[in-house]
Each structure stands twice: as C-alpha cells, then as structure tokens.
Amino acid sequence: MPKVKVIGAGLAGSEAAYQLAKRGVDVELYEMRPGKMTPAHSxxxxxxxxxxxxxKSLDGASAAGTLKFELLALDSLLIGEAIRASVPAGKALAVDREAFSKGVTDAIASLPxxxxxxxxxxxxxxxxxxxxxxxxxxxxxAGSIRRELGSDFLSFYDAAAPIVAAGSIDRSRTFAQSRYDKGEGADYLNAPFDKDSYERFVDELVAAERVVARDFERKELFSACQPVEEIARTGMDALRYGPLKPVGLTDPSTGRRPWAAVQLRAENAECTAYNLVGFQTNLRFAEQERVFRMIPGLEDAEFERFGVMHRNTFIDSPRALGSTFExxxxxxxxxxxxxxxxxxxxxxxxSGLMAALATYAQLEGKELPALPRETFSGSLMAYATSPETERYQPMHVNCGLMPQLECRIKSKRERYAAYSLRAREAIAAYRGRLIELGLMESPAEIAIPEALALYIGGGEPNA
Ligand SMILES: Cc1cc2nc3c(=O)[nH]c(=O)nc-3n(C[C@H](O)[C@H](O)[C@H](O)COP(=O)(O)OP(=O)(O)OC[C@H]3O[C@@H](n4cnc5c(N)ncnc54)[C@H](O)[C@@H]3O)c2cc1C
Incomplete structure (x- = not known):
C-alpha cells in the first residue's frame, strides 16, 4: 500500500494521520511548525x-453536541483526547489546551x-x-493550490453575514418580494424600517461592541470588505443608500416604499434559513443577537450562524472539489x-476523519458510503460539496443545514432534540455499515465516556 502524505498537523491533519495509521497505512505527516510559524500559532x-x-457544547440536543457523538461513534482520536484534557465548563467541552495538544502529539508520535x-x-x-x-x-x-484549482476558487478572508432560521422570522412583519419584482419573490424576504426604528437601529449598531481583529487580519480584511457597522458609522443615511436601500420595494402593509429595508435571502432550496444580505459584521456574537433583533420581524430570530470577518484561506469547495473534497x-x-x-x-x-476514511477506502479499492444527510457531519459535508450551494462561505454544523423533519415541531428545544435523535440513529447505522465493509474495526458498541453520557447520550443511539 502506498504511503499517504498528510500536510499539516493541526486538528484535521492529526485526526487524518491517526485514522490512516491505525488502519495500517504508512503516513508521512508534514508540519512546518515550529521552524515556520503561522501568524496565530505559538x-x-x-x-x-x-x-x-x-x-463548544456537549448538549445532546444541540448540533455541536451531536457532532461530538458522531465523532465518538467513528472513534475520533481528538475528541477522546479533548475529553481526557477537559476542564470544568458546564455543558461545554473546554480543555486544558496544552494537555490536549500534548495528548494528540504523544498519541501520534507513538504510532510506528x-x-x-x-x-x-x-x-x-x-x-x-x-x-x-x-x-x-x-x-x-496557497500559491500552488491557486495554480492547480484556479484563482477564483481560493479566498483569503471570510466576511460572512449572519444566518437566521426561517421558522424564527415573524412573517407578519416582513414581506416576500424581489427588488423591482425581478426573479422569484419567495427567494427574498424584506424587513421594512420606518424612520424612527431605522434611526434607533443605526444608533445601536454604531455603539455596539466589536471584536478586535488581530494585527495580521486588519489591513487585508477591511480593504476587501466593509463591515455593516463601519458603513453605518459614516452617516445616518449611509445604510439607506447602501445595503438597506429600499428602492424597488413596496411594503404591502402601507402600499409605499419603506424608509429602509433589510433583505433576507434564502440560504438553501428548502428555504429553511435566510442570510441578512450585506450584513458582514465584526460585532461580538451577543451584540449581533441584541442589535439585529431590532430588525422588524427578527425580534425572536434564532441565529444559525453569526457574522464573522477574519483571515481565512478557504477553497470554494462546492465548485472546485468532489464529494470527498478530492x-x-x-x-x-x-x-x-x-x-x-x-x-x-x-x-x-x-473532515479530517472523513478524508482519511475516503483515502483508505480508495487504497483498498472499496466504495466509501456517503455520510447520511441526517447526520450533522453528513449535512455539513453535503453543504460544502454540493454544486447547488451558492455563494459559499465557511460554515459550522447547525440545524439549518439538516433535511427537514417529517413533522413540524414548534418548540426549539424539542426540534433540536429530534434532529439529534435522528442523527444518532443514522450515525450508528453508518458505523455498522463501515464495520461490515471492513473499513472500520471496532467493538459493536459506541463508547461514550461515562462522564459525558449524561450530556450526549449513552451507547444506545436512541437513549
Ligand atoms: C485567528 C483565528 C482564530 C480562530 N478561533 C477559533 C475558535 O475560537 N474556535 C474555533 O472553533 N475555530 C477557530 N478558528 C478556526 C480554526 O482555525 C479552526 O477551527 C481549526 O484550527 C482548523 O483546523 P485545521 O486543521 O483545518 O487547521 P489548523 O489547526 O490551523 O492546522 C493547520 C496546520 O497546517 C500547518 N501548515 C500550514 N501550511 C503548511 C505547509 N505549507 N506545510 C506544512 N504545514 C503547514 C500549520 O502550521 C498548522 O499546524 C480560528 C482561526 C483563526 C485563524
């Protein structure tokens, strides 16, 4: 079997190297640190x-908590090391960072x-x-990747607007319409401001607390993209003539053009989530929640993703890569x-774990079954590799990416618990399939450490 080169011993590379090595594959793991540091590693x-x-969370009824269950079901080294290095943090999995990194480094160094x-x-x-x-x-x-994939397919910063769950938008305060009625009306929802509510919103936006960008990020980012709060700072009307312009819109409740309007664009074909168009922002997450809930119709918005602006090299995977990121x-x-x-x-x-599985299956001449869409990891991979994904921006796991449930559940907590239960059943079945195909050697039971069973569920997927 040929050697596999893994480049980068960060989170993904370390997991990938371990998964391949424990399946008997020889791995060359390239890491440039400490000889050459990145601007963020130390x-x-x-x-x-x-x-x-x-x-993040261990809560079994959350996307982040269920993802950990899925990773444990597939025998992740790094989640195991994180649990060993964990420090008390309520329902979150926080770690002693040095102990965690040492645990991973030692585990990999011990693999012959x-x-x-x-x-x-x-x-x-x-x-x-x-x-x-x-x-x-x-x-x-990065230059070599750009030459291989084409320069349009590699970005160097991430300036993403927040995304809210469709079910949390108050439809009585918004209206569906494309500007000048061009295109499909249902693709856009508009949240109309009157003059007073607009001015109160701008005042709060300008005063809200921001994340301080790191030195290496500042120049590059802000020359590429203006955060919404920076536009607002240039004058009370700046947003009305920019991302909140109301031209081409008629509010059906007044029959007139609104003073200003936020446009919300559907994130996916099922319209389960909407992003706030033009709302790239550097506000702290809690401030985004507070200030953006002043937008008419978003008073009870559930945020699937907050806006972020930071240095981030990433590939336009849906267009440039195949279904296993090849x-x-x-x-x-x-x-x-x-x-x-x-x-x-x-x-x-x-994704390190899945890349290793796909590589191993390829070396063995076997077909790796696709991760079920009902799992959080499978939904994320599908989002990140589907050519139907438009305007691709980095994304973490969240319920907005999941296929809809068969029945409508109003309570957020119960809805999330239902997504989680379905995901745990799907990952247990997937794991069984990998064992059958000889792609995974593991005991039949999913080993959930006792200390965590309380949060993320026991060995039974439907426990
Ligand atoms: C400033 C900053 C803050 C962040 N904060 C958070 C946070 O709080 N929470 C969160 O969930 N995520 C955060 N992220 C995102 C975070 O980087 C990822 O979640 C995670 O580290 C990604 O893992 P990775 O394995 O893809 O990359 P990394 O963990 O960065 O690993 C990549 C590795 O590749 C090595 N490398 C790079 N180029 C080469 C090369 N040419 N040859 C050999 N080795 C190379 C690097 O030294 C590094 O060790 C942050 C990112 C940045 C940049």
Whole structure:
C-alpha cells in the first residue's frame, strides 16, 4: 500500500494521520511548525487551539453536541483526547489546551507507521495525499493550490453575514418580494424600517461592541470588505443608500416604499434559513443577537450562524472539489479541515476523519458510503460539496443545514432534540455499515465516556 502524505498537523491533519495509521497505512505527516510559524500559532505542538479553549457544547440536543457523538461513534482520536484534557465548563467541552495538544502529539508520535517531517511543503504533492493546512496555509502552498484549482476558487478572508432560521422570522412583519419584482419573490424576504426604528437601529449598531481583529487580519480584511457597522458609522443615511436601500420595494402593509429595508435571502432550496444580505459584521456574537433583533420581524430570530470577518484561506469547495473534497482531476489528493470551508475545531476534526476514511477506502479499492444527510457531519459535508450551494462561505454544523423533519415541531428545544435523535440513529447505522465493509474495526458498541453520557447520550443511539 502506498504511503499517504498528510500536510499539516493541526486538528484535521492529526485526526487524518491517526485514522490512516491505525488502519495500517504508512503516513508521512508534514508540519512546518515550529521552524515556520503561522501568524496565530505559538507552539510546535500538534492540534494547537489558536484561540478559544472550548470545543463548544456537549448538549445532546444541540448540533455541536451531536457532532461530538458522531465523532465518538467513528472513534475520533481528538475528541477522546479533548475529553481526557477537559476542564470544568458546564455543558461545554473546554480543555486544558496544552494537555490536549500534548495528548494528540504523544498519541501520534507513538504510532510506528507515522513519520513526522518538520518541513513546509510548498507545492501540492503527488497523491495519495491529504492537505490540511488550515485557514493560515503558508503562502507558497496557497500559491500552488491557486495554480492547480484556479484563482477564483481560493479566498483569503471570510466576511460572512449572519444566518437566521426561517421558522424564527415573524412573517407578519416582513414581506416576500424581489427588488423591482425581478426573479422569484419567495427567494427574498424584506424587513421594512420606518424612520424612527431605522434611526434607533443605526444608533445601536454604531455603539455596539466589536471584536478586535488581530494585527495580521486588519489591513487585508477591511480593504476587501466593509463591515455593516463601519458603513453605518459614516452617516445616518449611509445604510439607506447602501445595503438597506429600499428602492424597488413596496411594503404591502402601507402600499409605499419603506424608509429602509433589510433583505433576507434564502440560504438553501428548502428555504429553511435566510442570510441578512450585506450584513458582514465584526460585532461580538451577543451584540449581533441584541442589535439585529431590532430588525422588524427578527425580534425572536434564532441565529444559525453569526457574522464573522477574519483571515481565512478557504477553497470554494462546492465548485472546485468532489464529494470527498478530492481534486476532480487528481482524485487521490484531497483537502480536509478549515481550508475546505468547514468552520470550527470539531468540524475540522470531522473532515479530517472523513478524508482519511475516503483515502483508505480508495487504497483498498472499496466504495466509501456517503455520510447520511441526517447526520450533522453528513449535512455539513453535503453543504460544502454540493454544486447547488451558492455563494459559499465557511460554515459550522447547525440545524439549518439538516433535511427537514417529517413533522413540524414548534418548540426549539424539542426540534433540536429530534434532529439529534435522528442523527444518532443514522450515525450508528453508518458505523455498522463501515464495520461490515471492513473499513472500520471496532467493538459493536459506541463508547461514550461515562462522564459525558449524561450530556450526549449513552451507547444506545436512541437513549
Ligand atoms: C485567528 C483565528 C482564530 C480562530 N478561533 C477559533 C475558535 O475560537 N474556535 C474555533 O472553533 N475555530 C477557530 N478558528 C478556526 C480554526 O482555525 C479552526 O477551527 C481549526 O484550527 C482548523 O483546523 P485545521 O486543521 O483545518 O487547521 P489548523 O489547526 O490551523 O492546522 C493547520 C496546520 O497546517 C500547518 N501548515 C500550514 N501550511 C503548511 C505547509 N505549507 N506545510 C506544512 N504545514 C503547514 C500549520 O502550521 C498548522 O499546524 C480560528 C482561526 C483563526 C485563524
């Protein structure tokens, strides 16, 4: 069996290297740190967490909590190490970051068939390979990726507007209409402001607390894209003549053009989620919730994703890559982690794990079954690789990506619990299928550490 090169020993690369090695594959793991650092990393350890020490919720009735269940079901090294290194944080999985990275580094170093190469890879290697070099991929390798995929398919920053759940929008305060009635009306909802509510909104937006961008991010980002609060700061009417312009819209409740209007655009064909058009923002998440709920119709909005603006190298995966993040013309070379546009620590771990499974199946000459759409990881992968995904921006797991439930459940908590239950059943069945195909060797039971069973459910998928 040929050696697999894994580039980058971050979250995705470390998980991928482990998954391949434990299946008997020889791995060369390239990591440029500590010889060459990224602007955000500060150690040479594998799986360094560059910012928060939280891997988010463990709550079994949440997307983030269920993703951890799915990863444990597929025997993730990194989730296991995170649990070992965890520190008390209520329902969240927060870790002692040094203990976590050390646990991952030691586990990989102990694998006899992993050779660690401390070197920057400047060119896409020959396959089989997994490129998991993250949001701060070195310039030389980014150049090689751009040459291979085409310059339109690689972005260097992420300026995303918030997304809200469709069911949480008050339809009595919004109206469906495309500007000048062009196109499908249902694709856009409009939230109309009168003069007073608009001015109160602008005042709060300008005064709201922002995230301080890191030095290396500031110049590049703000020259590329103005956050909504920065536009507002230039004058009371700036938004009315910019992203909140009301031209071409008629509010059916007044028969007139509104003073200003926020447009909400459907995120997917099922219209289960809408994004706030032109609302790239650098506000703190809690401030986004507070201020954007002043928009008519969004008073009770549930945010599927908050707006973010940061440095982030990522591929337009839906257009440039295949269904397992492979380069279509070179299918033994695939990408994993944040560079594919899956956002967040656990999402990077999930995509590293899936890239390893796809590579292993390919080496064995077997067909890897697709992850079920009913799982959170499967929904994220489908979103990130479906050619139907438009205006691709990095995304973390959330219920808005999931196929709709068979029945409508009004209570948010119960709805999320239903998504979670369905996902746990689907991942248990998927795991069984991998074992049957000889792609996974594991005991029949999903091992959920006792301390976590309370939160993310026991061994039984429907427990
Ligand atoms: C400033 C910043 C803050 C963030 N904060 C959070 C947060 O709080 N929570 C969260 O969930 N996510 C956060 N993220 C996103 C975070 O980066 C990802 O969730 C996660 O680290 C992605 O994992 P990864 O494996 O794809 O990349 P990384 O963990 O970054 O790993 C990539 C690895 O590749 C190496 N590498 C790069 N180029 C080369 C090369 N040419 N040759 C060899 N090695 C190379 C790097 O040194 C690195 O070790 C943040 C990102 C940034 C940039």
């Amino acid at each position: 150690t040479g350890a594998f799986a360094e967490l560059v910012c928060s020490n939280s891997l 068939n992993v050779t660690v190469v401390e070197e920057e890879l400047e060119e896409i290697p020959d396959g089989p390979a997994i490129i998991a070099t993250g949001p701060l991929t070195s310039d030389a390798l 380069i279509p013309a070179k299918p033994s070379i695939r990408f994993a982690g944040q560079i594919t546009g899956t956002e967040g620590y656990c999402e990077a771990i999930a």
